[in-house]
Amino acid sequence: MSDRSVRLQALKHALKERILILDGGMGTMIQSYKLEEQDYRGKRFADWPSDVKGNNDLLILTRPDVIGSIEKAYLDAGADILETNTFNATQVSQADYGMQDLAYELNVEGARLARKVADAKTLETPDKPRFVAGVLGPTSRTCSLSPDVNNPGYRNVTFDELVENYTEATKGLIEGGADLILIETIFDTLNAKAAIFAVQGVYEELGVELPIMISGTITDASGRTLSGQTTEAFWNSVAHAKPISVGLNCALGASELRPYLEELSNKAGTYVSAHPNAGLPNEFGEYDELPSETAKVIEEFAQSGFLNIVGGCCGTTPGHIEAIAKAVAGYAPRAIPEIPKACRLSGLEPFTIDRSSLFVNVGERTNITGSAKFARLIRDDNYTEALEVALQQVEAGAQVIDINMDEGMLDSKKAMVTFLNLIAGEPDISRVPIMIDSSKWEVIEAGLKCIQGKGIVNSISMKEGVEQFIQHAKLCKRYGAAVVVMAFDEAGQADTEARKKEICKRSYDILVNDVGFPPEDIIFDPNIFAVATGIEEHNNYAVDFINACAYIRDELPYALTSGGVSNVSFSFRGNNPVREAIHSVFLLYAIRNGLTMGIVNAGQLEIYDQIPAELRDAVEDVILNRTPEGTDALLAIADKTRATAASRKPRPKSGATGTSTSAWSTHWSRASPPISSKTPKSRASRSPGRSKSSKAR
Structure with a gap:
């Protein structure tokens, strides 16, 4: 030894x-010796071209x-x-x-x-x-x-x-x-x-x-x-x-x-x-x-x-x-406390997420692929107004902000660095943790070099093989970031419940056992896909995601879950009232089954109980895949819903009143059993407190 x-x-x-x-x-004591320039120079630096007095480290040599x-x-x-x-x-x-x-x-x-x-x-x-x-x-x-x-x-x-x-x-x-x-x-x-x-x-x-x-x-x-x-x-x-x-x-x-x-x-x-x-x-x-x-x-x-x-x-x-x-001398040293495992993030201020946390709202409007306005501002180098978008997300209740600069005509790396450096000078924004979102590793790594807090990388996966997955995970660990892990492997993106479970379990084992990655800093994204597309194979996508969340909650200790919520309503793009209703219903069941966080527009989330009954019933049929006619029924009322919403006085949304998403999710239990698709349609099953798929409160 x-x-x-x-x-x-x-x-x-x-x-x-x-x-x-x-x-x-050390400096205090050096001053007591009242050393002069020649003491600092010694023989070796006698002819140094500039003054060196005050360079206390140099005294090691002289x-x-x-x-x-x-x-x-x-x-x-x-x-x-x-x-x-x-x-x-x-x-x-x-x-x-x-x-x-x-x-x-x-x-x-x-x-x-x-x-x-x-x-x-x-x-x-x-x-x-x-x-x-x-x-x-x-x-x-x-x-x-x-x-x-x-x-x-x-x-x-x-x-x-x-x-x-x-x-x-x-x-x-x-x-x-x-x-x-x-x-x-x-x-x-x-x-x-x-x-x-x-x-x-x-x-x-x-x-x-x-x-x-x-x-x-x-x-x-x-x-x-x-x-x-x-x-x-x-x-x-x-x-x-x-x-x-x-x-x-x-x-x-x-x-x-x-x-x-x-x-x-x-x-x-x-x-x-x-x-x-x-x-x-x-x-x-x-x-x-x-x-x-x-x-x-x-x-x-x-x-x-x-x-x-x-x-x-x-x-x-x-x-x-x-x-x-x-x-x-007479006192015992401090005993190290037992600190419960949790994903402990930070901007200028701390933010902790664990299995008992309320739903975490990740603001999506600073994502260039999710906001046409933000994309335009970045392309125009209008970072002043782009910062206002970020601030609006935080003020509307976003507890983490997702930043994505991926666009073919843009220098994504430069844009990411520029925006993050500017955010660092805005304490009202930088108080919350940052999610660095990109499909390009060089952009993610550039972003990690700009944030002093503990952020989240979105995302890494086994898409390019296990070796690269491990390499990226090790670097995220060295940079001190939590990671979103996509349910993606060499064979492609997981679209069924079975594939989602298989990939998440395999990824978890590699990260925890081979990389030594803290399990509480692993956030799985089991892939949210659009429902109501008219393609029968897509009808169970929401159910598959929700059940995958339940599996991760129950079988992968300390791991969390996330997803891009707007994806689920993509087939109704252009019809915001229907999309917001879909998001609200989807989140209700996903959160009950373990969804920890979601990338959403913090200022546009409909309150579940305020969704018109006819629309809510139709959306639940689609999300829970309770009937083969669900898509047609929702399409039949979609245009009427948009027209009604346009003539109605605007109602405050969750973020519009400064209330975070968690405020309207306090009653959403995470203890529900998995959802079975095509369950019998009944009025009782439509109540959020009495749903057959979500009995536990």
Whole structure:
């Protein structure tokens, strides 16, 4: 067993036994040495063409004695985990000094120096081994925000550029001897997702896997990161990294950090860390909070059961760390709570879906194939009005918005990136999760590189074979996205109940057993096809879909279901009153049988009980395939229904009053048995509470 493996076993054991101590502020201590330009330059960089004072990472090479002494002081104060002095050791950050070519060396030497100091301390206290956390800082740029207020879609760094930066840095930290990788001071979650993507890629390439620590930063009293996410939304966005710990650091002092740390400790199914500032800075940017004051607040954190790892950030010194270590020594570490499995999505705010959730409305009007208006706006590069369409969907009750840019005459990838970047600057839209919808993998992947939250990919399938299916699933997992899985395999699209069940079961087994995909993040789309087309083979399509949903609910643990609801009424395109009635009736039975979410127009859903009785009866005959004459009967009243609706005063729909789809689905049970087609037609069977196909309420 390697030395690193031994240390990792010791780390895991220690985390179960006590609250571990992280070190304190590096910059604070460097400032106390009052170093000058020549200290930063040393002999090697004596002739460097620009000033380098302030490049603290460079001191690893030019004043390792200073960095080493600071690190030793923190270990002497009681720290268990030593952070490498590599906060800005990426090309994008070192470019500020023209030193981007030093990035790899800085990470290697930074880890080596910390390793040397930690190992020396371990020799002094063999019963208390010390660990090295290789630090990946946030960089000096943001991937989900524009630095230009006049151009909200502009980015001065891309996801791919960050991945390249973090890949190089991670390899250097591993080579230098780090025990863990700490992605810290996250103010933009998309930067952190790029770091996670890079770290996991390095692990796969090198055949090693170190624990990952993740720490975000709440920037002010709003309780959000700089890029706008709440604490829970941030956790949902990075949980796919399966970090050994998640925490908060910097920006705020311990007192101000408390409510957000408490929230994280309740939500996170892993260890929780905190390394706050020594209070808030004074008017000179200095920190006045005494070690005893910081320690008193943090002791209450430990007493409340919030902590597994604790240290300090800006303004903290070895004195603070010593006081903190003594303050928490008598308290047990936080017990990791049992977090129920659920699909935990996020935009700027969290959104959770599980089997007990009400029906989830996925707004369809930002789908270029589902809205002629949206398609026109995108073709005309009128993104300002296109954003208004997205906003209208959210305001009308959409809890997720589906974005699709697939059109032959359009650069779909460019359009997807442009629109998502613009949405990121609109908090009233970006507060909800995004569903990235495309039949082209390159468009899906481009979209995943633009969203800081945890979204949904729509879709992947076995259409092109199992190998590609697995490849796409693994990438979705690394990007931290849930997936819609179409009931499609090498033989084609599932159209019967039996085929839907067969493909969904096979897909589920591959994803869960071979890929290790979280089952709660799998959303099956068993294919909604049009009914009432005049073709007899199509008459049972709605029943087949509804029964497939029931099968998935009952036989595929934690998996969810979805569908493009407008497909079922496609044979009545142009007749909106009939289409809305079809959607309402279809949803009633589908939701009762397990349908979790649907892609619908959030502002146009008819209330079931408000559908005229004659129309409702005819639609139910078609949806449930209760009679061979169902299509003819519905066609016979379709034109009359359209004319009546045109002369009637408009009634508020579910979204028109600001009420989400879930508001009118509260009475729809998910416990119904499968539907049998061609059941006897009776007045009793038409009541939503007494349907023979849906007895359970």
